[in-house]
Amino acid sequence: MTMTDSVPDTLTLAYCAACGSYTFPANVYACRRCGAAREQLQPRPCPQVPRLRNAVTLHAQLHPDLPVPCVIGEVELAPGVVEEGILDLHDESAAALGMALAAVAHRLDDGTLRWRFVPLEDRT
């Protein structure tokens, strides 16, 4: 297996030992809340099950890596940390607010790592 093939099984955030908050992504330069330097940050898995807070469908192609239609959601990864994520849904009507999600990694053809969010109950 090459580095290009491998994908992580866990989405990680940066935990700040100085203030106890989380920042995404895990390799940030500093804590977004208190400004603590990278030395104070530790990569940690999401401290909660990601939850869907909002969602819309993209109808127009706005980015080459976002084939349309696709559903974009606001996903809560940790208290106060809400990020836009691509939802693995065929239809926006399946996006129930508050639904539990699982982050699934995959690589694009050029090797770029991407995450998609799958409804937890669908991930069997």
Add this chain to the structure above:
Amino acid sequence: MSGMLMNCPVYVVGIGLHPYQFPSETPYVQLGLTAVREALADAGLRWLDIPSAVVGTAGIGMAAGRVLFRHLGSSGLEVQQVENASASGSTAVRNACMQLATGQYDVVLALGVDKFGDSRRAALKEGLTPLSPSAHIPLVKFALLGRRLMRERGMTAEDLALVAVKNHGNAALNPYAQFRKPRSLEQVLGSARVAGDLTALQCTPRGEGAAAVILATEAGIRRLGLDRSRAVRILSSVSCSESLLPDGAASPPIIEMVRQSARAAIEAASVDPLDLDLLELHDAFTIEEIVYSEVMGICEAGEGLDYLRRGDSRIGGRCAVNASGGLIGMGHPIGPTGVGQIAEITRQLRGEATGRQQPKARLGMAHMIGLGSVAVAHVLCKD
């Protein structure tokens, strides 16, 4: 800064624009020269009267001002160039105010000019990969905000579209606007779907253009023999960026930034937001106008949609919001946009906005936001 504007009054004495337009082969120099020459003529000044210029541009490149200005004559003026995303032009105006309020000059030009497609975003060079590429696309952010507010307030897609109907209607009356056709609700809703509930006619178009304003102090007006009766005073100038809010904050940080910057500009001008006759604001996407109307204080929290529906934000209403057509109708060529807002309010406060004049206009605010996010606000009044 705002205190300085109280102690050393600064006035808009000349305005000029190149109409905003869809991307073309027109060189940026041509766009800029048109705006500057019109502003000089409007003020009754010669190029050699201008000792300093601040150029707001997000994408033209290094030395945009000098390359352009030499076609007016190499007069030796001081030239600065500022980039502050969509608020680049507003920042040029603010820096020009600062040069005047600190006594460096008694007359300064602020110019905004841009061509579509030239700008590059620093966020893409941050060295961090977002979860979704949409994280760098403002349209998606505002589509999500629109959906959230529709859900929380029981608003409909038609409600959002009403903003576009009003602003396209205003733009149809503005000879400098990129869109000059009134649009019906059906046309707005029937245009191509882009993201969430936003259709193409509810989003600002891609474009280019230029806008120029000439600012002067009392001393400059006297020294140059300018027409004092057409001068419009800038009462305050405020700028800030987004701050992190406590967990569980009711509004997204960008909304709080708009609230704080607008309220700070209004407070520094010692006016009441309910007395604003004109408001030019960042309506790149329809939902913004409804929300910003509320947080800027021209109506109560949660009243933005009713304010629009009642016609309070129309030309002739309590406060004409985006009488120019706004970013949706007039266009948003980036660098020029904030300068163009100042030009529109100046024209309105002079009573010279033929065909789209807000009656008895005396007080106006120009408010821009930019990627980052940043905000810049100016309050203007006619004595």
